[in-house]
Amino acid sequence: xxxxxxxxxxxxxxxxxxxxxxxxxxxxxxxxxxxxxxxxxxxxxxxxxxxxxxxxxxxxxxxxxxxxxxxxxxxxxxxxxxxxxxxxxxxxxxxxxxxxxxxxxxxxxxxxxxxxxxxxxxxxxxxxxxxxxxxxxxxxxxxxxxxxxxxxxxxxxxxxxxxxxxxxxxxxxxxxxxxxxxxxxxxxxxxxxxxxxxxxxxxxxxxxxxxxxxxxxxxxxxxxxxxxxxxxxxxxxxxxxxxxxxxxxxxxxxxxxxxxxxxxxxxxxxxxxxxxxxxxxxxxxxxxxxxxxxxxxxxxxxxxxxxxxxxxxxxxxxxxxxxxxxxxxxxxxxxxxxxxxxxxxxxxxxxxxxxxxxxxxxxxxxx
Amino acid sequence: xxxxxxxxxxxxxxxxxxxxxxxxxxxxxxxxxxxxxxxxxxxxxxxxxxxxxxxxxxxxxxxxxxxxxxxxxxxxxxxxxxxxxxxxxxxxxxxxxxxxxxxxxxxxxxxxxxxxxxxxxxxxxxxxxxxxxxxxxxxxxxxxxxxxxxxxxxxxxxxxxxxxxxxxxxxxxxxxxxxxxxxxxxxxxxxxxxxxxxxxxxxxxxxxxxxxxxxxxxxxxxxxxxxxxxxxxxxxxxxxxxxxxxxxxxxxxxxxxxxxxxxxxxxxxxxxxxxxxxxxxxxxxxxxxxxxxxxxxxxxxxxxxxxxxxxxxxxxxxxxxxxxxxxxxxxxxxxxxxxxxxxxxxxxxxxxxxxxxxxxxxxxxxx
Ligand SMILES: CC(C)[C@H](C(=O)O)[C@@H](O)C(=O)O
Ligand SMILES: CC(C)[C@H](C(=O)O)[C@@H](O)C(=O)O
Numbered sequence: 001x002x003x004x005x006x007x008x009x010x011x012x013x014x015x016x017x018x019x020x021x022x023x024x025x026x027x028x029x030x031x032x033x034x035x036x037x038x039x040x041x042x043x044x045x046x047x048x049x050x051x052x053x054x055x056x057x058x059x060x061x062x063x064x065x066x067x068x069x070x071x072x073x074x075x076x077x078x079x080x081x082x083x084x085x086x087x088x089x090x091x092x093x094x095x096x097x098x099x100x101x102x103x104x105x106x107x108x109x110x111x112x113x114x115x116x117x118x119x120x121x122x123x124x125x126x127x128x129x130x131x132x133x134x135x136x137x138x139x140x141x142x143x144x145x146x147x148x149x150x151x152x153x154x155x156x157x158x159x160x161x162x163x164x165x166x167x168x169x170x171x172x173x174x175x176x177x178x179x180x181x182x183x184x185x186x187x188x189x190x191x192x193x194x195x196x197x198x199x200x201x202x203x204x205x206x207x208x209x210x211x212x213x214x215x216x217x218x219x220x221x222x223x224x225x226x227x228x229x230x231x232x233x234x235x236x237x238x239x240x241x242x243x244x245x246x247x248x249x250x251x252x253x254x255x256x257x258x259x260x261x262x263x264x265x266x267x268x269x270x271x272x273x274x275x276x277x278x279x280x281x282x283x284x285x286x287x288x289x290x291x292x293x294x295x296x297x298x299x300x301x302x303x304x305x306x307x308x309x310x311x312x313x314x315x316x317x318x319x320x321x322x323x324x325x326x327x328x329x330x331x332x333x334x335x336x337x338x339x340x341x342x343x344x345x346x347x348x349x350x351x352x353x354x355x356x357x358x359x360x361x362x363x364x365x366x367x
Numbered sequence: 368x369x370x371x372x373x374x375x376x377x378x379x380x381x382x383x384x385x386x387x388x389x390x391x392x393x394x395x396x397x398x399x400x401x402x403x404x405x406x407x408x409x410x411x412x413x414x415x416x417x418x419x420x421x422x423x424x425x426x427x428x429x430x431x432x433x434x435x436x437x438x439x440x441x442x443x444x445x446x447x448x449x450x451x452x453x454x455x456x457x458x459x460x461x462x463x464x465x466x467x468x469x470x471x472x473x474x475x476x477x478x479x480x481x482x483x484x485x486x487x488x489x490x491x492x493x494x495x496x497x498x499x500x501x502x503x504x505x506x507x508x509x510x511x512x513x514x515x516x517x518x519x520x521x522x523x524x525x526x527x528x529x530x531x532x533x534x535x536x537x538x539x540x541x542x543x544x545x546x547x548x549x550x551x552x553x554x555x556x557x558x559x560x561x562x563x564x565x566x567x568x569x570x571x572x573x574x575x576x577x578x579x580x581x582x583x584x585x586x587x588x589x590x591x592x593x594x595x596x597x598x599x600x601x602x603x604x605x606x607x608x609x610x611x612x613x614x615x616x617x618x619x620x621x622x623x624x625x626x627x628x629x630x631x632x633x634x635x636x637x638x639x640x641x642x643x644x645x646x647x648x649x650x651x652x653x654x655x656x657x658x659x660x661x662x663x664x665x666x667x668x669x670x671x672x673x674x675x676x677x678x679x680x681x682x683x684x685x686x687x688x689x690x691x692x693x694x695x696x697x698x699x700x701x702x703x704x705x706x707x708x709x710x711x712x713x714x715x716x717x718x719x720x721x722x723x724x725x726x727x728x729x730x731x732x733x734x
Contacts, residue, residue, distance in 0.1 A: 092565045121602060123490040142509075142528070142567070149568030156531045157569035161509070163524045196616070198459045200509070201516030202524035228623040235488060235602070235627030249563070253620055256595040260602030 005316055008042050010308075011072035013065065015050040015095075017286025018296035019078025025298035025356040026076065026305040032360045033309075033328045036367060039320035045072070051082035051093040051286075060087075061095040066102060069277070073316075074308050075099075077281035078301065083288055096272075096281070097146060100138045105272035105279055106167065107174045108136035109307070110255040112238070112262055117336025119263040119346055122235070127261070132241035133178065134258055136251025137171040138272060140164055143248040163202040163247065168209040174273070175245035176217040182243070183219065190221040194230045194246035194254065206247060227254070234258060259283055266296075266345045269303035271311065278315075280308040295351045297343035299332055302359060331362035372683050375409050377675075378439035380432065382417040382462075384653025385663035386445025392665035392723040393443065393672040399727045400676075400695045403734060406687035412439070418449035418460040418653075427454075428462040433469060436644070440683075441675050442466075444648035445668065450655055463639075463648070464513060467505045472639035472646055473534065474541045475503035476674070477622040479605070479629055484703025486630040486713055489602070494628070499608035500545065501625055503618025504538040505639060507531055510615045530569040530614070535576040541640070542612035543584040549610070550586065557588040561597045561613035561621065573614060594621070601625060626650055633663075633712045636670035638678065645682075647675040662718045664710035666699055669726060698729035 014023035027044050034041055047065035054060040060080075069075045080095050087093060099105065114130040121127070145159035152158075172193070179189025193210040195203040207224065214222040225233065227250045234241070234254065238261055246254065259268035265284035272279040282300030290296055306328040313321035335341050341358035342348020350358065381390035394411050401408055414432035421427040427447075436442045447462050454460060466472065481497040488494070512526035519525075539560070546556025560577040562570040574591065581589040592600065594617045601608070601621065605628055613621065626635035632651035639646040649667030657663060673695040680688035702708050708725035709715020717725065 094565065097566070120490050123487050145528075145569075146566050151568055151572055154532065156529060157572035158527055158529055159567045159569040160525055160527045161512075165522045196619075198461065199464070199513050200526045201518055202512075202526040205518055205524035228619045231598070231620045231624040232627045232631065235624060236631055250620070252563075252595045253598045253617070257598040257602060257624060260599045264599065264603055 005318070006040050008040060008073040008312060008316075009071070010042050010044050011065075011069040011075045012044045012046040013049050013069075013075065013080075014046065014078040015080035015286065016052045016082050017079060017288055017291035018284070019050070019080065019286055021291070021294060021296050021352050022282065022298040022301035023076065023078040025352055026301040028356055029302050029328060029331075029359055030305045030309070030324075032363055033324040033331075034321070036363050037320050037324045037327060039324045040318065044076075049095055050080035051085040054093055055082075055085050060093045061098055066099075069099070069103070069279075074312055075277065075279040076305065076308060077279050079282065079284060079286040081286050097143070099279060100272055103277040103279065104139060104274040105277060106137060106139045106171055107273040108138045108251060108255070109271040109273060110134040110136065110258060110283065111269065111307075112258040114262050115333050115337065117333065117339065118267060121261055121263060122238070126237070126239045129239040130261055132238065132258075133243055134251060134255050135171060135175045135178070135243065135245040136255055137167060137246065137248050138251075139248075140167045141248030141250075161202055161247075161249075163206050165209055168206050169213055170275075172210045172213040172245055175243050176213060176220050179220045179243045180217065187242075190223055190242040192223040192225050192230070192241070192244050194225050194227050194244050194250060196227050196250075197224070198226060203247070210245070230254065231257060234261065255283065264345065266299055266343055267303070268300050269307055271304065271307045273311065278308065278311045280304040280311075294353060295344050297345055298352050298355050299336075299343065302328060302332060327363055327367060328359070330366040331359045334362040334366045335359050372685070373407050375407060375440040375679060375683075376438070377409050377411050378432075378436040378442045379411045379413040380416050380436075380442065380447075381413065381445040382447035382653065383419045383449050384446060384655055384658035385651070386417070386447065386653055388658070388661060388663050388719050389649065389665040389668035390443065390445040392719055393668040395723055396669050396695060396698075396726055397672045397676070397691075399730055400691040400698075401688070403730050404687050404691045404694060406691045407685065411443075416462055417447035418452040421460055422449075422452050427460045428465055433466075436466070436470070436646075441679055442644065442646040443672065443675060444646050446649065446651060446653040448653050464510070466646060467639055470644040470646065471506060471641040472644060473504060473506045473538055474640040475505045475618060475622070476638040476640060477501040477503065477625060477650065478636065478674075479625040481629050482700050482704065484700065484706065485634060488628055488630060489605070493604070493606045496606040497628060499605065499625075500610055501618060501622050502538060502542045502545070502610065502612040503622055504534060504613065504615050505618075506615075507534045508615030508617075528569055528614075528616075530573050532576055535573050536580055537642075539577045539580040539612055542610050543580060543587050546587045546610045547584065557590055557609040559590040559592050559597070559608070559611050561592050561594050561611050561617060563594050563617075564591070565593060570614070577612070597621065598624060601628065622650065631712065633666055633710055634670070635667050636674055638671065638674045640678065645675065645678045647671040647678075661720060662711050664712055665719050665722050666703075666710065669695060669699060694730055694734060695726070697733040698726045701729040701733050702726050
């Protein structure tokens with residue numbers, strides 16, 4: 001049975017800083033790729049949100065934007081936040097965390113893969129084989145404490161981490177299913193539970209629920225790692241990693257570390273997936289230091305767009321969207337590996353527009 | 368005013384696995400070094416503790432061992448823990464955490480420095496300039512939750528992180544003083560507060576107290592980093608780091624990651640420092656896979672021994688002990704850089720005894 005949808009509605013939140021620069025690049029590339037493939041087109045609806053919009057309007061994440069996201073088939077998110085714009089109580093404007101809660105985006109997916117053209121950060125030649133994916137739980141864990149912290153008499157502060165059975169089941173189930181899919185691509189799946197079960201009872205509980213879920217997937221190998229040892233192993237032999245699943249805060253730290261292994265945030269695509277919703281955003285921030293100059297590398301945003309097409313392809317049984325996703329990935333890889341355009345962060349001279357033009361130009365070449 | 372002590376009493380806890388192999392190596396090297404320098408000798412008193420001792424005796428950390436530590440001038444610790452030996456409730460045997468609480472060892476110090484002979488993990492040549500120190504708070508933070516976790520109906524688990532003003536003051540004060548000392552060695556000190564102040568109120572509190580302490584050290588530069596960004600920067604440009612101070616759990620993760628940058632746990636020395644006590648241990652574990660074979664690299668333990676001599680030198684105003692510490696460090700560096708002995712973990716053939724012999728042999732050469 002194939003999809004009956006002949007177009008997809010995408011809610012677009014460029015946000016702040018370089019989010020506003022890389023987003024148009026991404027939309028252009030998606031448009032071009034679906035055309036080349038003959039996949040159903042996307043209609044993009046842009047909404048303002050973020051710190052700079054807050055400064056202008058008094059609203060960081062307007063209800064109308066949230067409603068538009070709810071009605072859309074998927075959400076594209078640039079980056080939000082700005083150094084000196086804060087809420088009156090001094091807290092930072094980070095609507096991405098609100099959206100994760102609002103839409104139950106429990107699985108933060110961060111694929112980490114090296115390909116030719118990326119910097120060789122590690123000197124071991126095996127690092128060219130880096131290809132793993134980190135699944136970060138995104139609705140509980142230590143982030144449960146956000147907005148709930150307690151400060152007593154300016155002397156003691158407390159934040160509580162929550163691990164629920166339901167929350168752990170859904171994210172570990174997600175990880176096992178992902179490992180199964182990778183198996184279909186001819187690779188044996190291994191899911192590693194990354195925790196600190198030797199010290200914290202919530203983490204021992206996380207591991208216990210992970211084990212229960214693993215029982216239902218006898219075809220997938222399981223493994224365990226303490227988060228500290230895993231951080232070391234990410235540097236020592238990341239090529240041995242496959243699918244990792246972990247708590248929210250640990251996942252936040254490890255996913256940035258992982259991005260470092262393949263050359264930093266310029267390439268770090270990510271997806272925030274829930275039961276019904278999917279939000280796709282580069283892992284980088286708003287980069288105030290380079291914002292407004294048009295020099296940001298749009299690759300992470302573009303690759304996040306490809307993750308969106310992949311997700312829509314499965315959800316709506318529209319294989320052509322997956323073809324468009326593959327095409328985009330191939331075009332980005334072609335651009336970098338042939339050095340048609342070398343992003344400034346890797347010592348080249350290509351700005352955002354140059355990168356975009358090269359990737360679009362490569363769509364035909366790699367088809 | 369110089370020391371009146373003419374010998375030092377060291378409580379020695381070799382522990383489990385390779386702890387029992389690297390400890391004798393360390394004691395031999397210390398003995399030899401203080402002799403070469405003519406510093407006051409150490410008298411070592413060995414006590415059993417750990418998982419294997421628990422299996423034999425029913426006690427993991429006997430009161431007599433704790434008392435001996437209390438009476439000693441310093442504590443040398445090997446490694447403790449063993450895969451299948453656990454307490455009846457299923458929790459792991461990790462007396463190192465109990466000792467941190469018992470003796471108020473609030474500052475976990477992890478020096479990270481590259482020197483010739485160490486593997487070049489990062490391909491950037493600037494990585495040869497890696498030279499920073501991580502200070503991990505060790506008496507509160509998320510580890511406050513140990514033994515206090517709550518599990519409700521097998522459905523939800525909670526662990527609470529605690530940040531106190533007193534705890535944060537003492538560890539950040541420690542970091543600033545360390546930065547000041549480094550300044551004396553001709554390097555400008557920069558202390559970076561590593562937190563997640565953008566999300567957690569306890570972490571914002573940590574940063575606030577850090578700022579207050581920084582006020583008292585106008586000569587030292589201060590900086591901030593979110594823990595996720597810092598993890599990325601450790602891979603991207605660790606040569607730019609100087610003194611880092613952070614919460615317990617973050618420090619646990621970052622210190623292992625940092626060790627990875629200079630070739631892993633075989634070189635990772637550490638010190639656990641309190642108001643009155645000092646415990647010195649390699650950052651590695653008991654390594655059940657290689658334990659009993661005599662092949663462990665004793666360098667981390669030996670360098671931890673040098674950290675002990677340094678600490679005693681300051682505490683008891685005995686500069687000769689600092690000379691002995693420098694001598695040991697130089698001998699380890701000489702051994703590795705001249706490849707007199709290459710540890711097996713770096714592809715060489717030197718076992719624990721070979722390494723020890725080479726380091727002792729080098730003491731004269733580097734004097
Ligand atoms: C902006 C910040 C609060 C956020 C997080 O910690 O989740 C970011 O680091 C991320 O990973 O999306
Ligand atoms: C053994 C373990 C509980 C311990 C910790 O987490 O503190 C270790 O990783 C360390 O860093 O000393």
